[in-house]
Each structure stands twice: as C-alpha cells, then as structure tokens.
Amino acid sequence: MAQCDIIIGIDAGTSVIKAVALDLSGRQIATSAALNTYRTGADGSAVQSLPQTWADCVKAIRGLFDRVDNLAARTAAIAVTGQGDGTWLVGAQNAPVTDAWLWLDARAAPTARALSQGAGERARFEATGTGLNTSQQSTQMAHMDRHLPELLDRAEVALHCKDWLFANLTGVRATDPSEASFTFGNFRTRDYDDTVLNALGLSHRKSLLPPIVDGSQTVFALTPDAAQATGLLAGTPVSLGYVDMVMTALGAGVHTGHAGSACSTIGSTGVHMRSVLSSDVHLNGEGTGYVICLPVTDFVTQVQTNMAATLNIDWALRMAADMMTDLGYEHSYSDLVPRIDDWLARSDPSTLLYHPYISEAGERGPFVNANARASFVGLNANHRFADLLRGVVEGLALAARDCYGAMGDMPSEVRLTGGAARSDGLRAILSGCLNTPVRVSARDEAGAAGCAMMAAVAIGAYETMDECIATWVTPLLAQAERPDPALVATYDGLYAAYAKTRSALTPIWDDLAAHHAAMTVPSENDHTEMTTDARPASRGA
Template sequence: MDNTMQEAAEAGGEILIGIDAGTSVVKAVAFDLRGRQLAESAVPNSYDSGPGGSVTQSMDRTWADCAEALRRLGGKLPRLAARCAAVAVTGQGDGTWLVGAQDRPVGEAWIWLDARAAPTVRRLAAGAGETSRFAATGTGLNTCQQGAQLAHMAEVAPQMLDRAEAALHCKDWLYLKLTGQRATDPSEASFTFGDFRKRAYDDAVIAALGLERYRHLLPQIVEGTEETHPLTEAAAEETGLRAGTPVCLGYVDMVMTALGAGVHTGEAGIACSTIGSTGVHMRAVRAEDVVLNDAGTGYVIALPVPGVVTQVQTNMAATLNIDWALALAGDLLASFGQEVPRAELVARIDGWLAETAPGQLLYHPYISQAGERGPFTDAEARAGVIGLEAQHRYPDLLRAVAEGLGLATRDCYAAMGPLPEELRLTGGAARSRALRGVIAAATGAQVRVSSREEAGAAGAAMMAAVAIGAYPDMQACIDDWVAPLLGAPEPPDTALQDTYTRLFEPYRTARQALTPVWHDLAEHRRQTPAPAQQQES
C-alpha cells in the first residue's frame, strides 16, 4: 500500500462501499482501497406500470431497500461500520423524484421507463428553443428525462409541482436520505438542464423547457470527487453504518458503469457498451471535441475527469428483447405443463444461435412501450421482424433478436462518428460468447470484457476513493481499479462481419421507412379499447 493509501486507511478505514440503485435491484458492494471486491448484497426493488405509459417507483421502498442492502452487507463483513472509509451512491438515470416539506416524497417517482410525457416531448421538440437547448446539453429530448417529465407535469398535474420543494433523481433521493442534503451531480444536472461544457445549469435551457417558474426545484450541484457530506445519525441507525462516515454523490449509473468497465483508460479508438436491460453505447472525448449529430439525439454526459465527457447513444431496450424471446419459449412449454426455469433458457442461448445461419432475418429491437431514444427518438417505435419464411423456427427468431441488438449497437455508434476499434462490454449480454461475437462482428470492433463484477458500484466507489485522498486523481485510480481487469481482446469473425456490414443498410432503411407505420399503429391503439380479460371459469 502506497503512502497516500496508507494515510487514507489510517484516517478512516480501509473499505469503500458503492451503492448502485437500479430499476429492479439495489446493490451495496464493498471494495478495498485498491479496488478488490470484498462482498456484495442485493435487494430486489419493484416498479408499477399503469395506463397511458405510466411507470412509477415507490421512493420510500427504494430507500428502505437501500438501507436493507447496507445492513445485509454489514452482516457479511465483520466490523464494517468501523472499517468503512466512505460510501458512494449512484443509480438509475433520468426520471423525476419529487420531495416536499420535511423531505417527504411528493407521490411516487416517475422513472425513466415512464412514457406519459410523449406529447410534451413532441411539442417541445418543435419549439423555437430546441436548437439552442440541444446545443447546450448535447442531449436529445425524450420521455425518460426529468426536463420533459416536469414540463408534462406542469400541464397535467401542476399540483404535484406546487407541493414539491426539490426535483431529484434516484441517486439524489438516496443521497438526501443518507446525508440530509438536497443535491444532484454534474452529469444529470448538465445533460438535463445545463451546459455540458460548464457542468452547470443554463437559464436558456430551462426556458426552452418552459420551466422558469420551477427553477427553484433544481438542487445544488455537488462534485463528488471533491466534496462529501457526513452520514446522518438517522441514516446510521437505519443502515448500521457509523454516523459521520463521508458520503460521496456519484454520477449517473450509465457513466459510473462505463468508468468501472473501462470507457476511459487513455487509449484512442475505445468505446464501452453496457448491454443490459437497456443498451448504453458511449465513448469518452474532450468536451471541446464533441460533435453533435444532426438528428438531435443522444446524450453528452460528464465523466468525473476534468474536461472529459462521454458521447452517448442509448437503446431503450437491449436484453429486454432477449427476455421477450425467452418468454415465448417458456410460455409455450408451460402451456404443455413443462415449467423450465429461466436460467436454463438463458444457458441455452449460445446453443440455439449455433444451430442457425446468420443474417436471414431483420429484427428491430424496439420492444419497450416507451419506443426508442437512440440513435433516433420516437415514442411510437416498436419491434418487428422482417423476412420470415415458412422454414424459419424459434432459433432463427432468437438469432434475429441477437443480431438486432448488434445492429442497433452499430446504429448508435454510427450516429457518433467513426466506429470504435475496441469495444469494452459489460452487462448481461457480455457473459454470452455468442452474443459478444455478434456485437463484435456488427461493429467491426474487437471486444474486451472486464472481470469486474459490479462495474456501476465500482465507478461510484472510485469517486469516493479520490474524494478521501486514497488517489491523487481519477486517472491514478483507473490505473489500479480498471486497466488490470480487462480481459484479452476478442477479434470479430471476418465472415460474420461482412454479413452484418451488408445487412446494416437494409436494417437502417427499414427502420426509417417504418416510422409512419408505427404512428398509424399507435393511433389505432389509442382508438381501439383494450380487450377485456377473460373470466376464469
């Protein structure tokens, strides 16, 4: 252990805790100061879907799940409270978590899956201020974002905003519960309401969203690598940690995961994709080198590295498409009385793909009810298969779904400039060699997978490591925590690469041509009442 790390350990402990509050699970992960993972605990969370695209989450339950995860972690590591040097928190991005008097929730949180703001997004996108808003934030409007959701609330539920005192994001809500501080970080603040070059709020952006009246809801911006706040007595009692422990507010989970997985290690031509429930595709660049695309889509999200941001395109759904395809098989088998655990279906993916020929079908992976947000924004976009023939069977459909994820990844990187030379993969799909091969061939990039188990929690903990002085800067932390864990490069199969290169233009042409079809179908759904569920006899 070097001198700075020894001093940090002596001053306040040798364990860092990273909290990663996802949509469906809240994790607390312990690391030593060198980045070695020591233990983790996970508590399932849940969300509720309702009419009109409503998707909400209980703020109180999310905090209770976070506290439970920390208590369980304490049960796995002796004397964790005394040994903990700092806690860092990240979480699902976008969404709107309103708090009012006494820091109590104002209703349930509208999370990133909520699609109710679609009409407001269409109105704002056609407004006079949209060009300047996009130039400042580098981020296209979509239904996920807090700016669009607040603007929609102002139209349809102004009473919620009148009761609110602060508009937070998921990680900000947990930070408030841990420290008593209403705050947000530079990443979500600037891509939603600000200027990514200045990492600050921008009044012109707020005006373009029509939110001048609600400017007071935006909390202070805290840079977590430089400033922490102490754990409160109340939070200590609920979590089992020690009051006064420094708490670091991490950046949004997308960049925390990418930081932990290797998006920024100093080499040129590097990119990082998280192929989880959603697909997040990003590359790290200097802020002055950002080139915004003509379609007005994507995100520009700050990294906790001075002057460095990530250019990002995000698919609304990635492995959710795989989940749907596996559910087809599971439901069919269940109808014959054969229940197959999902884990067994997942284990069969590589085998099914090996049985099929590549490039026979086109699948657009827009399975989310909220449509798509990258590399284009359309709340009405929906998944579909093109090219089915009588001889096609289930493995062919599954391969088409996998290839759709690969081509969607390429579509996103093509919208940001040259395709990457090396792609660092994380998320559920990274565990499948067959899926990694599809993504490598679709992008033409060699892929590498980090052995880091919990990249999002690690990224947040890395910020805490810098904040408490265990490392002099983020680059030094990356050299220890990230670079040594990257696996060997896996080059793309050249024949498969040629196939997907030929397939990409029909893929993109088809999704552009389908736009009016999606909108006609959406209008049909709005005018056609949903069929009543059959009564059980």
C-alpha cells in the same frame, strides 16, 4: 483500532438497490441487495415511494453487516449512484411532495412532443447534448408546470433517485454534474444554463434546482440519524456519485486513456457510450442521445440507448419455453439461456433481418419513436428456431451499430458489460457488426464500483481518477477479441438493409399504433404494482 479499508458503493436501480463493499484496491468483498417496488397506471404513470426507497437502501446497507466483519469501523467512505432521469420532489423538512415519477413514466409524452417543436429546442440540445424524451426530469417538470403546477408549488427541491438517498445520508440537498447538465445545463460548463430553462419554459422554477456537487472532489458527513438507521458511524464521508449509466461505464472501462474506446452494456436495455473530450462531441442532426459528464476533467460520454436489448432474447426464449411447457415438458426461459451459443453455432449469418424494438415504449436511440415495434424481414419456410434466435442477436448488434454511427465514427475498441457479454456467439456477432475488437470486463457490480471510485479519489486514496482507473478497471479487462473478416463483410450488407427498412417502417408503425388505440379503451382504475420478476430492469442493468 480497525483500519478504514472499505468503501461502500450503493447502486439504486429500478429493480433492486445494491450495497457493495470494496477494498481500497477495488476488490469486491461482499454484496447485499433489497428489491424495489413501483406502480404503473393506465395513464402511463410509473411511480415509486420515496420513504420506501430510503428504507430499502437502509436494508441493503445493513445486509452487509452479516457479510463483513467490523464493517462500521472499517468503512472509509460511502458512495451512492442510482437510476437516472425521473423526478423526486421534496418539500418542507425533506417530506416527499408525491411519489417519484420514474424514468419509465410516460405522462409527459405530449409535453415532450410540444417542446421538441419549439423555437428554442435546437439551442437547448446544443447546450445539453441530450435529446428530449419523456424519461427526463426536465420534460416531466415542464409537464407538471403545465398540468399539475400544485406539485411544483409545494416542492422546495427537485431531486433524482441518488440525490434523495444522498439527502437522507447527509442532510444535504444536491445533485451531480452529470444529471444537472443533461437536464437543465451545459455539458461544457457543467452548470445550469438559462438558455435551457428558457426553452423548457421553466425559468420561473429555477429555485427548485439543487446545488451541483462533484463527489470525486467533495464529501459530506453521514448524519447521526442516518448512522443510527444504517449502523454505520456518524461522520463517515459520503460521496454523491454521477448517474448510474456513466458509473457503470466507468467501472467497466469506458475511459482508460485509450483514444476511441467505448463501452456497451448489453442488459435488459442496451447502453452504448464513448468517452470523448467535451470539445470533440459529435451532435447528430436528429437531436437524439445523451451527453453525460465523466468525473474526469474535460471528458464526457456520448450516449445512445436502445430501449430493449436482451429483452428481445428473453422474448424468443420464453416463446420456446412456453411451447415445451404446453406439451408437458415444464421449462422456464432461464433454463434455455445456456443453449444460446449452441443455437447460434447451428445457424448461418444474415439469413434474417430483425429490428429489436420489442419494448412497448418503442425506441429512443438513435431515433425516438414510441410507436416503433419489433419485426422480422425475410422469413421463409426453411427457417427454424436457431435462425430466429440468431436474427434476434444480430438485430441487437445492428442496433448497436446504429447507435455508434449516430455518435460519429465507429469506436476503436468496445468494452462489454452486462449478462449477455458472457455469450461467445453474441460477442463475435457484435464485433463483426461493428468491425471493432471487443473486451469483456470481469468487474461485477460496475455501477457500485464506479461511484466507489469517486469516493476513493475524494478521500485521497488515489490522487486522480486516472490513477484509480489503472488499479480498479484496466487489470479486469480481458484480452481483445478481433472481428471475423467474413462476418464484417456480411454484416456491412445486412446493416444497409437494416437502415433502409427502419426508415420505411415508420409510417407503418404509426398506422398500427392508431389502429390499436382505436381498439383499446383502458380502465381509469387500471394500475399494476411491479415486482422484480415482472418489470423492466434499470437501463444500465
């Protein structure tokens, strides 16, 4: 009889669903992936098919059978995480009410603005630790209740992406403590909170909120139908992970028992997180950011997220590649990625100031402004492409400092994950800007590993999460890279200018947005089907 020595971690991002096989010591054995598709519309909608998402999840799981011998018999447990926020409404017999509203959906913006000015907003923020934005299920449901009540009337439960997949795997409708508390609850109690529901005007919709299940403590059996679909064995334990941001951070080292440690994911978006006791949370006066529970008793993560991180670098490299292609030297921007460190080495620090708000959705951390846009300050005729690129990378580091400052003191150490963490130059710039040592995690697929860790604890392979972290996470952290004192002094001055200009630009962003709105009349039939090459990646990607 085969030994049950594998945990399958499923990470359902916005662009791709990955199924990752890991052994009980945390070693990654194999990965399989299936691409997602979603549609956007001129009305700000961004939607995804629920049945297709489940079919893509099945495809990713089945892909592991080609890579792992005797997979079904060897699987000790399955764990699932996925893209956060968004609204996945499910009705009778688990039939979708409508396509899922993704975290990219902007239709709830007017409702978010109205709620943010409501009398109960500060009390809601104090409970959830999370600022309102259009991404969230709470805001989207409040918008539906005001403008599309028939959707909520037909629904029996409001799920998130991972919850939908978990329901298909187990037949159980549930959500986890992380998403429950930052949307409708209290991060201290890890339960729903009537104060929050009242502030959102959704008390009469409380019946749509699913039970809260902690996947590090409780597992459910894979159903016969799901077993037939996936090829795995009926009865295999299934763990519902926390939201993808915190699972990625857990797998990359946000919590290893060292006070003051933090984790930054420098991917298409920037996610900056620190692990603190729930009693030590610092709630900023602006009412922004997230507080997301960890699957560790009394610990939460404070989170600030930049809407765009390496998307800024992609933009700069695409500009260079396009110019070379126009001159007859065919290039893709990806061809230029290996040259980033050389350009950084050939440029001087702090000759330009760049605000990395390249996303058309503006910025959400540590401030929320849909009109925010990227800009260079200080250009002169002597600047060349290497200087521009360095300015862009420094802008990412300044944005990270802005985020960590909104959460309190700078962290004592930052663990890095995401593709950009491989750049020596970027790590040196980030370390100097934060005046903090950085360490890179060698963990591939940290999100899938994070939820697999929860399953490993739930099935008793490890007694506690801290014990699992000591085996799965800590050994994969590289040596700490200390900040360069000269860069620290340079970036202290640059950050002061960054903060001042960021504030000064706000009315200009608003004026430009009003100007562009007056110039643009979108077609009501405008919509786009996004593919992996064209769409923004998930926030933790």
